[in-house]
Amino acid sequence: MAADKPMTETPTPSLFETLGGEPGIRKLVDDFYALMDAEPFAAGIRALHPAALEGSRDKFFWFLCGWSGGPDHYIERFGxxxxxxxxxxxxxxxxxxxxxxxxxxxxxxxxxWPDAVKNQLLRSFFDTADWMRNRPD
Known part of the structure; x- marks a missing residue:
């Protein structure tokens, strides 16, 4: 009788890893802010940001790293x-x-990224963005 071989499981990658780690998240953030800065339809949301977007980009990047299971850059800096x-x-x-x-x-x-990942992210972002509303329509 052959000895039982231990089964090795491949760990499921974290969302952070699925997104490509820091380079993948940075690209998403950079693409997001480039669109917000350039698209006329986004003028209202753009007006709520400072003229220079570097600080906003970094804060969103730091937040998404931790939120997705990576390093807690945002919490380390701001709590x-x-x-x-x-x-x-x-x-x-x-x-x-x-x-x-x-x-x-x-x-x-x-x-x-796979469409399933993009859809998961968009659902999460919708829930958070909807929760952020603080003014009547």
């Missing part, structure tokens, strides 16, 4: 994200939510 509280000073209604989501959907379409 708990408290997303809703940090966004309360900015008027976010349905139109701003939709502008943000449209830029994100287009940015996701530029990534080399």
């Amino acid at each position: 708990h994200p408290r997303l809703r509280a940090r966004h309360l000073p900015y008027p976010i209604a349905t139109s701003e939510r939709d502008q943000w989501l449209s830029c994100m959907q287009q940015a996701l379409s530029r990534q080399p």
